[in-house]
Amino acid sequence: MRTLVKVLISLFMFLLAVFIVGPLVWLASRAFAAEWRYPDLWPTGFTLRWWRVVVDDPMVVVALQNSATFASLTVLISAAICLPAAYAFSRYQFPGRRFMLVALFAVNAFPKMGLFVALASLFYALQLMQTVLGVLIVHVLGTVVFMTWIPAAAFSAVPRSLEEAARDAGAGPFRVFWSVTLPMALPAILVAAIMSFIASWDEAQGTYLVGAPDYMTMPTQMYSLVLNYPSQVSAVFSILLSVPSAGLLLLVRKQIMGGQLAEGFQIK
Template sequence: MARAGIAATPAGRPVLSLDLWWIPRGMVLGLIAFVIFGPLANLVLWTVAERWYFPHALPLDYGFSYWGRVFAARGNAMDSLANSLIVAGLTVVVALALAIPAGYALARLRLPFRAAILIAFLIPQAFPNLTVYVNVARLFYQLGLNGTIPGVVLVHVTHGLVYAVWIATAAFSAIDAELEEAARSIGAGALRAFLDVTLPLAAPGLLASAIFVFLESLDEFTGSYFVGAPDVNMLPLLLYTAGAGGNYQVASITALLLLIPSIGFMLVVERFLKSDVLSKVGR
């Protein structure tokens, strides 16, 4: 912030002084804002650009005709959007069904090699996706899962499980075990204590876990391409096809469809994923 003050000269006359450090600070903040919001502004412009080519800095014509083409009956956008939402929803269900018991066991039980188990969920992220999915596609083709929604869901679960298990473990670790013991002491069984006490308290963390898995599935391209294409159309595949074909309007509209839920859900995560849960991640 700029600092202004009144200083006295040797003659005793007051002189206004001004701290000019706000100039470089403002320039740095402006540069950061441009780096973050510049590409987003360019994306939004492309969604309404009818004609835009070099050397013009702004579109020559604006309109929504490309929105009509994207959502036309013959377009693939609605099918791709529906498939993406279905796959992401099923991925969340499967991932949480595995992550809730796994996270509870890792948080409450004294398991041997607990740290190694947690690290094992990172293995799918440790190898290049391309080589892994080529072999997965070959295996799924033999099993009849290639080009099917269940096959795509299985691939997405392997990537989303690391978020689901790690955050679920942190959520359960942040809950005092004495609360369960108190419920057990007044006659509640183990399952009843878990359902009535532990699970509701862990719900915000589990909700954040579900959102992370949903967003990971919604944006997953490599697995969707090698396992699902061309039978299962997804929004990332439509984005890639439009961008590779030079149709930047369609690609930008598709990217905006992917961006809106990401921003909205991340705001929800920021609200529900508290610092006490984050401090338990990986512990």
């Protein structure tokens, strides 16, 4: 019985690993493959020429610039709008607080494509289609929940006794916030900022609807890329697109695995 359970668990782990990692390895190895004939499990040879093809393409450079610009601006705008709100939700009691917390959730509760279609109709009227502002609005909307809820949970987690201690020692409210509350909440704010950056970096459907064809980002280029280029080119492109997300998330993996993301998704 014991051994049977062990075998079953090992089998489950193996299958899950193949299920998750398999597609990534299969795709990534294509970026270095000369040619790959079915049903071989191995390419005919290895080459770097697909990287040349991608790197030399001016379209990629433009998409990369667009993606980086949109993502950075999105994080800054979102932080400016949401962080004060996060603090308020955590520390102040005011009428309608509960309602507002639930209303914030509304953005996530609405199915993305439906929301974008509704938004696009409004953007036509306001002439925001194919504009930087229009794309930015779409991106910021996708980050509001991260930027409000995760920092709010972190502000709430700062022990009141520490803040009171600082106040007793004569620190004013700004000083208390700046030297006690903020440093303790900073890791979670970093998690929120990185999640927002990635949300913007990965956003494809809304950007495509609102920004294409004038403002193509990396993920929206992927839509047309897979149709028009050999699979090795899209494999190279996939690696280029995944590296920034993966790198940034690795920075905060401890906080995310430790439950700060999960903590942020529970209304308190």
